[in-house]
Amino acid sequence: DAGVTQSPTHLIKTRGQQVTLRCSPKSGHDTVSWYQQALGQGPQFIFQYYEEEERQRGNFPDRFSGHQFPNYSSELNVNALLLGDSALYLCASSFGQGGYGYTFGSGTRLTVV
């Protein structure tokens, strides 16, 4: 039973560039949430996708956008990268929006230089 898969594992980008991160949820899960985790901090909620729509959003600018596909996989896009976007980006999946025991992927480590 595959867990949550994220790709790539590491990424280095230059300021101003755009990046796309990918997530495949755990088998049987239909809801995907994205989190940003800065070094030494807890994960910060970016947004949640359910039924291919963004359902909830945290305090992140419009430079952060996403998509969910019919197979429940998801992408996170970040435009006009800033140095402060350097972080571990985590994807978490659950069954339904009301889940509480989220399954997290190992994340994508994004470094902006």
Place this chain on the structure above:
Amino acid sequence: GQSLEQPSEVTAVEGAIVQINCTYQTSGFYGLSWYQQHDGGAPTFLSYNALDGLEETGRFSSFLSRSDSYGYLLLQELQMKDSASYFCATRSNDYKLSFGAGTTVTVRA
């Protein structure tokens, strides 16, 4: 909004008991969860309390008092592999999961 407070670090020896406290301020509280994260790894779900009281799962127990906006995670019979960061997280009724800054637990031999 959501606000969670937990200690930044705890150190204990193998076999000891550690309690990690978490106080929270949140609107639309729906439950308190605990996650474990080893360095550079995926956060792993440990426990969830929706109602007041103690939930026990093996060596780990979690407690919630909704009237006090307070909970704790109890780690018993500490093992070296328990060295990790532990996060409390509140789930609100709009499905958002908000995390504390985390508590780094260091287990010494």
